Amino acid sequence: MSDTIEAQCRALIAELGLGGGADVAEVTPLTGGVASDIARFRLGEEVLCAKFALAKLKVAEDWRAPVHRNAAEYAWLGFAAQVDPASAVRLYGRSEAQHGFVMAYIAGPDVYLWKTALLAEAPDRDEARRVGDALGRLHAASTKPGFDTAPFQNHADFWDIRIEPYLTFTATRHPDLAGDLHEMADALHAASQVLVHGDVSPKNILFRSEGPVFLDAECATMGDASFDPAFCLNHLVLKAVHLPASRARLLAAVGAFWAAYRAFIDFEDAAALEARVARLLPALMLARVDGKSPVEYLSETNRDRVRRCARALIADPAPTLAALTGRIEDLLSHHG
Secondary structure, three states: OOHHHHHHHHHHHHHHOOOOHHHEEEEEEEOOOOOEEEEEEEEOOEEEEEEEEOOEOOOOOOOEOOOOHHHHHHHHHHHHHHHOHHHOOOEEEEEOOOOEEEEEOOOOOOOEEHHHHHHOOOOOOOHHHHHHHHHHHHHHHOOOOOOOOHHHOOHHHHHHHHHHHHHHHHHHHOHHHHHHHHHHHHHHHHOOOEEEOOOOOHHHEEEEOOEEEEOOOOOOEEEOOOHHHHHHHHHHHHHHHHOHHHHHHHHHHHHHHHHHHHOOOOOOOHHHHHHHHHHHHHHHHHHHHHOOOOOOOOOHHHHHHHHHHHHHHHHOOOOOHHHHHHHHHHHHHHHO
């Protein structure tokens, strides 16, 4: 166990007035993330979690990000709690000095991580539809009069954490697609349409009986509504490549997600938004094999399959998500 993370937890609890440093017990570092140090600990009868932003992310490439993004994450989690309490985690306070905050530790017999269920090919429990529904509610709420956008003017951070490592860096590996990737990058950077979570990934979504709980909103910014759906659906597509026995079910889940999300689109033309999602998703596919944060579960053969599909779809975008998944199925079926 890291003495540093234990000391950080004790100092954070003391600063927030939640107890004395000596009241913190059973500190256990949690793994899985690359952008923050996270630990579970006991404070009296409660089990809590502390999260501290890192300046240099834990990946092979040199990837740095400003630690003040921790404030945007805390603000996003607070917003989610107001809009859809079932999709939020309880918050206990944040330290500006330590760039860290305390939240409830979610556990229980009914709690599971969506990524774990997907990779285990567990029976479908309507997760994609429920995530699309929750995300649609949050996006729509952020477009209503009175929403405070001030905590989320984080376009520079979003460039550093998402656009550069996923799109412009990937463009250096695929110069022939650089024009398309840079065009998408610039459009995302310029947008301020909805509150974007920025990391709607199955690894950041817990399910409990009330519904999905979104975590890890470090990238939160006002931005383009296409980013969160594309980012999430990309993971279903990647797992469809990785798990051929579940391919049909996972590609069908893309449609279920979108149908639920689409019901909340009252802030722009739904077809135009779907077309942007369908265009961005293949770029994110390519980023997860050739960008700064490649997924860990793909074999080299499947990395090549993803690369081939993504390149074809970037060069010739599908107009809808149904067309996109149909073409992916066709590419995988005919080319192995």
